[in-house]
Amino acid sequence: MQRVCFLLRVKPEHLEEYKKRHEAVWPDMLAALSATGWRNYSLFLRDDGLLVGYLETDDFEAALKGMDATEVNARWQAEMAPFFESGRPDEQMTPLTEIFHLS
Numbered sequence: 001m002q003r004v005c006f007l008l009r010v011k012p013e014h015l016e017e018y019k020k021r022h023e024a025v026w027p028d029m030l031a032a033l034s035a036t037g038w039r040n041y042s043l044f045l046r047d048d049g050l051l052v053g054y055l056e057t058d059d060f061e062a063a064l065k066g067m068d069a070t071e072v073n074a075r076w077q078a079e080m081a082p083f084f085e086s087g088r089p090d091e092q093m094t095p096l097t098e099i100f101h102l103s
């Protein structure tokens with residue numbers, strides 16, 4: 001199992017709307033994430049727009065490719081891209097290097 005952590009930046013003027021969107025993630029998006037191996041997925045948002053994502057998966061590259069092949073992900077990413085400083089969030093998820101883990 002891989003533990004994956006990544007950082008993104010939400011535009012400050014979109015923080016409240018971004019939070020609202022994640023109060024009601026589309027059921028088909030949630031199903032696609034589960035079906036493609038995304039587990040224990042969390043997003044944390046700081047007031048300045050720093051977004052920290054964490055997930056567990058068997059194979060992160062396969063999980064990304066699986067989501068990229070879904071129609072719902074294309075719709076979700078198109079709606080989310082304007083919230084971010086760097087465009088589509090799924091194209092910017094560069095994992096941080098894990099240097100310590102206490103289990």
